[in-house]
Amino acid sequence: MKTSYTIASISAALVGAAALVLGLADVLVWAGSTGPISIGILEITGDDFFRWAWGGLVVVLGGVLMLAGARSLGDLDQRATAVLGVIMVWLIAGCDIFGMICSGIPAGEESEAFFNSLGGFIGGFAPPYAPAILLLPFTLIVAWLLLDQRQGA
Amino acid sequence: MELTSDQRWEIVERVASKVVSTGTSQRSLADALGDLTVKPLTGLPVALAVLYAFWSIFSSFAGDLVTDGFMVKLFDNHWLPWLQSAWPDPNSVLYFLFVGDPLADNCFEAFGVLSSGLFVSIGVVLPAVLIFYLTMTLLEDSGYLPRLAVLADTFLHKIGLHGYAIVPTILGLGCNVPAVTATRVLETKKQRFLMMTLLAIFVPCGAQLGIMLAVIPESVGWVILYLLAGFAVFGFLLDRLIPGENPEILIDVPPYRWPVRENVAKKLWNRTKGFLKEAVPFVLFGILIVNVLYLLGVIQALATALAPIFVTWFGVPSETVGPLIAAFLRKDLAVAQLSTIAMTPYQMITSVVLVSIYFPCVATFVVMLREGWKQLLAAIAALVVVVFVYGGVIHGIGILLGVA
Numbered sequence: 001m002k003t004s005y006t007i008a009s010i011s012a013a014l015v016g017a018a019a020l021v022l023g024l025a026d027v028l029v030w031a032g033s034t035g036p037i038s039i040g041i042l043e044i045t046g047d048d049f050f051r052w053a054w055g056g057l058v059v060v061l062g063g064v065l066m067l068a069g070a071r072s073l074g075d076l077d078q079r080a081t082a083v084l085g086v087i088m089v090w091l092i093a094g095c096d097i098f099g100m101i102c103s104g105i106p107a108g109e110e111s112e113a114f115f116n117s118l119g120g121f122i123g124g125f126a127p128p129y130a131p132a133i134l135l136l137p138f139t140l141i142v143a144w145l146l147l148d149q150r151q152g153a
Numbered sequence: 154m155e156l157t158s159d160q161r162w163e164i165v166e167r168v169a170s171k172v173v174s175t176g177t178s179q180r181s182l183a184d185a186l187g188d189l190t191v192k193p194l195t196g197l198p199v200a201l202a203v204l205y206a207f208w209s210i211f212s213s214f215a216g217d218l219v220t221d222g223f224m225v226k227l228f229d230n231h232w233l234p235w236l237q238s239a240w241p242d243p244n245s246v247l248y249f250l251f252v253g254d255p256l257a258d259n260c261f262e263a264f265g266v267l268s269s270g271l272f273v274s275i276g277v278v279l280p281a282v283l284i285f286y287l288t289m290t291l292l293e294d295s296g297y298l299p300r301l302a303v304l305a306d307t308f309l310h311k312i313g314l315h316g317y318a319i320v321p322t323i324l325g326l327g328c329n330v331p332a333v334t335a336t337r338v339l340e341t342k343k344q345r346f347l348m349m350t351l352l353a354i355f356v357p358c359g360a361q362l363g364i365m366l367a368v369i370p371e372s373v374g375w376v377i378l379y380l381l382a383g384f385a386v387f388g389f390l391l392d393r394l395i396p397g398e399n400p401e402i403l404i405d406v407p408p409y410r411w412p413v414r415e416n417v418a419k420k421l422w423n424r425t426k427g428f429l430k431e432a433v434p435f436v437l438f439g440i441l442i443v444n445v446l447y448l449l450g451v452i453q454a455l456a457t458a459l460a461p462i463f464v465t466w467f468g469v470p471s472e473t474v475g476p477l478i479a480a481f482l483r484k485d486l487a488v489a490q491l492s493t494i495a496m497t498p499y500q501m502i503t504s505v506v507l508v509s510i511y512f513p514c515v516a517t518f519v520v521m522l523r524e525g526w527k528q529l530l531a532a533i534a535a536l537v538v539v540v541f542v543y544g545g546v547i548h549g550i551g552i553l554l555g556v557a
Contacts, residue, residue, distance in 0.1 A: 049373075050208065058205050061198035080185035084195060088202040095209035102213040106222025112230075114223060147182070 008145035009070045012082045015138045016066025019059050019089055022131035026056025043128035051130075055092050059132055062088030066142070073149050083146050086139045092132035093139075100124050183409050190300045191406065200304055203297060207288050207323065215281040224276030228260040233268055250444050270440040274433045278516060279425075281328045286424045287417070289320065294412035294420075299404050306404075312385065313347055313392030313399045314339065321348055325356035329517040330436075331428065332356070333524060342528075343397025349521060350391065350532045353513040354539055355384040365488055365505060372502045379506045379547060387539055435519035443515055452478050466541070468548040468557050469504045470496060477504075477511055499556040503547050510540055 029046030069082025104124035253265030302316030551557025
């Protein structure tokens with residue numbers, strides 16, 4: 001099979017590599033190999049097995065699939081593999097955002113009120129963010145490029 | 154006028170040429186994605202991601218939003234105080250049965266039919282059931298569930314089940330109540346019994362997993378390992394001991410499709426309606442029965458009678474008997490109670506495994522009863538044997554390792 005490099009394949013490889021590294025960081029911080037990471041708007045606390053170990057592993061595997069599919073995107077199966085990797089990162093990011101929405105609606109245990117104020121709700125979306133959310137805009141671009149890629153190109 | 158055979162065929166051709174169009178079909182990206190999610194190398198990572206999403210959505214919606222966000226506040230700050238003030242005579246038997254502990258300040262600890270009973274069924278289990286049914290329906294209608302069943306089929310066949318048994322297993326990790334109902338996807342009585350028994354014994358519910366992660370985070374891995382090993386070993390043994398058929402199934406793997414909103418809404422409504430009509434009254438009735446047993450001293454007598462077995466056979470302190478009896482009502486609270494007892498790490502692992510494999514919680518118990526009292530009795534018999542044998546084996550492993 002002839003290997004061809006396009007903007008789509010290069011961006012899939014770059015975002016895949018980033019997902020691989022950030023996902024590994026999620027798992028390593030959870031495992032205690034390194035302390036919590038906080039760089040700019042990126043934050044990995046590693047305090048929860050479910051989010052950081054399992055979720056981190058999914059981001060790692062998403063990165064691996066993007067990298068594996070990035071070669072020869074003209075081949076439909078290769079392209080589908082990269083798209084699958086993108087979808088896996090979306091699942092984690094989507095769950096993080098859904099979690100923010102769900103925890104932002106109620107007023108909180110201490111408050112007498114049932115519903116949060118609008119300001120409190122919007123404040124719940126402020127940075128820092130987990131790696132999957134930061135990867136989200138880049139994966140959207142990769143997905144657009146992958147879907148735009150013609151078979152045999 | 155009668156037509157000849159040739160004339161008929163001519164008409165058929167004319168009709169066909171007008172309504173049938175032919176061409177070469179091209180494999181689409183959706184087809185390729187569909188194939189990749191069935192192959193183990195790419196399908197298993199996707200399954201990990203989907204199960205993660207399933208769990209995350211469940212805990213965010215049912216846990217953070219509905220139960221912790223609104224229901225706890227509604228029941229603890231409004232319903233319970235009103236009930237305690239409105240119900241006459243806090244020292245009466247009826248108060249104990251229906252409102253529970255007069256000093257309780259939350260519905261978790263009150264244990265009355267109208268306090269804990271309503272809170273557990275409406276405030277905790279109903280949102281969990283609702284979001285589980287919604288996500289299950291979406292997975293089913295989008296075409297992912299059959300693919301997950303294909304991936305799990307090889308392993309589940311070794312214990313007499315088939316791929317679709319993954320559905321009640323996943324449901325059980327959230328709450329065993331809808332999981333027991335979901336065993337109806339299995340074909341034979343043997344398979345339904347096997348699944349129900351394994352669910353009741355080896356699949357810890359979400360509440361229990363949550364409290365385990367909170368109070369004994371360092372030992373959860375071991376507990377899960379023991380439960381997984383038990384699920385595989387006892388599933389294998391029960392499959393060989395129980396007579397009956399394990400039919401092969403032919404799973405239709407449809408292409409991926411967007412779920413139709415009307416179909417999803419209809420399925421969700423039918424399934425939730427079934428839960429509300431059938432399971433909620435049983436949960437309330439079950440709590441009433443347990444309260445009556447407490448009043449009659451049956452629970453205390455059981456605790457006293459079982460203490461020697463726990464100490465000598467399972468190798469755990471006699472203080473663990475109380476929490477284990479309480480596990481019948483709430484397994485998560487039982488784990489929390491265990492965490493306050495002085496034990497070695499290995500004793501803690503053993504006792505948490507025992508809480509997990511011990512009698513199902515009252516809600517699961519009553520839903521199993523609804524599936525048939527003969528099945529329930531047989532499942533309890535299997536459960537007693539498994540708890541006794543497995544509890545002893547874990548103690549034995551601890552002795553061999555020199556940690557028990």
